[in-house]
Amino acid sequence: VAVVPAGGQGRRLGGGLPKQFRRLGGVPLLALTLRALARCPAVEGLVVVVPRAQLAMAGRLLERFAVPRVLAVVAGGAERQDSVWQGLQAVPAETELVLVHDAVRPFVTARLVARVLSAAAGGGAAICALPVRDTIKRVRDGLVVGTLDREGLWLVQTPQAFRRALLWEAHDKARRDGAAATDDAGLVERLGAPVAVVPGLEDNVKLTTPADLRWARRRVEARAGAGGRVARAAGAGGRQPGRPRLK
Ligand code: C5P
Numbered sequence: 205v206a207v208v209p210a211g212g213q214g215r216r217l218g219g220g221l222p223k224q225f226r227r228l229g230g231v232p233l234l235a236l237t238l239r240a241l242a243r244c245p246a247v248e249g250l251v252v253v254v255p256r257a258q259l260a261m262a263g264r265l266l267e268r269f270a271v272p273r274v275l276a277v278v279a280g281g282a283e284r285q286d287s288v289w290q291g292l293q294a295v296p297a298e299t300e301l302v303l304v305h306d307a308v309r310p311f312v313t314a315r316l317v318a319r320v321l322s323a324a325a326g327g328g329a330a331i332c333a334l335p336v337r338d339t340i341k342r343v344r345d346g347l348v349v350g351t352l353d354r355e356g357l358w359l360v361q362t363p364q365a366f367r368r369a370l371l372w373e374a375h376d377k378a379r380r381d382g383a384a385a386t387d388d389a390g391l392v393e394r395l396g397a398p399v400a401v402v403p404g405l406e407d408n409v410k411l412t413t414p415a416d417l418r419w420a421r422r423r424v425e426a427r428a429g430a431g432g433r434v435a436r437a438a439g440a441g442g443r444q445p446g447r448p449r450l451k
Contacts, residue, residue: 222258
């Protein structure tokens with residue numbers, strides 16, 4: 205079962221409606237992401253977490269855009285971690301593996317989902333990530349205060365997958381300890397459990413800024429339109445619009 209946190213307000217993007225409800229090629233971002241997950245045969249159900257104010261609207265939207273296998277649409281919390289916890293409550297108890305995937309990463313593929321799920325089935329927890337290519341510095345008040353050793357640093361994406369009981373325990377303990385993490389694996393790591401890493405995808409970008417959204421819109425429209433065939437024929441190195449940096 206996939207839990208899809210879509211409970212953010214998307215403040216960095218500006219504008220009124222949270223970014224997960226903005227349309228790309230006529231289809232709301234949330235629906236694109238859910239459809240992509242549903243294309244993976246191993247995903248049996250979707251639990252969607254949205255801001256409380258958008259609960260009714262989200263339910264209508266998922267029906268209108270015919271998103272398959274939706275088990276529940278639930279209200280999120282103040283932070284992403286709270287939203288995933290709310291989603292976990294709606295995951296059937298007999299579920300073996302839970303996949304967590306950000307609603308704002310619509311270019312996830314069935315192959316990537318399968319790769320993460322199979323690693324989690326083996327060891328209990330798995331993430332996907334890409335090695336850092338740029339130099340990373342710590343900056344304070346416009347001045348460099350340090351340079352991190354790039355060796356061994358990875359940019360972490362979703363999907364992430366976990367045995368249901370392990371993810372539950374990790375979230376439950378974090379709540380009792382008042383601990384926070386920006387991804388679910390961070391909470392599992394606190395338990396001392398191993399987390400496997402499989403290769404992520406360059407295009408599996410977390411759409412965050414207006415420029416990200418413009419890039420994604422061009423990409424979706426290029427695929428859907430008459431140019432779609434040309435773009436596909438051109439292959440990965442072909443006439444795809446330029447990709448923004450990974451988030
Ligand atoms: O906050 P961030 O940009 O990392 O958000 C990643 C995902 O978590 C987004 O899909 C966002 O909607 C979701 N989120 C959530 N509940 C929050 C904050 C973010 O479900 N309170």
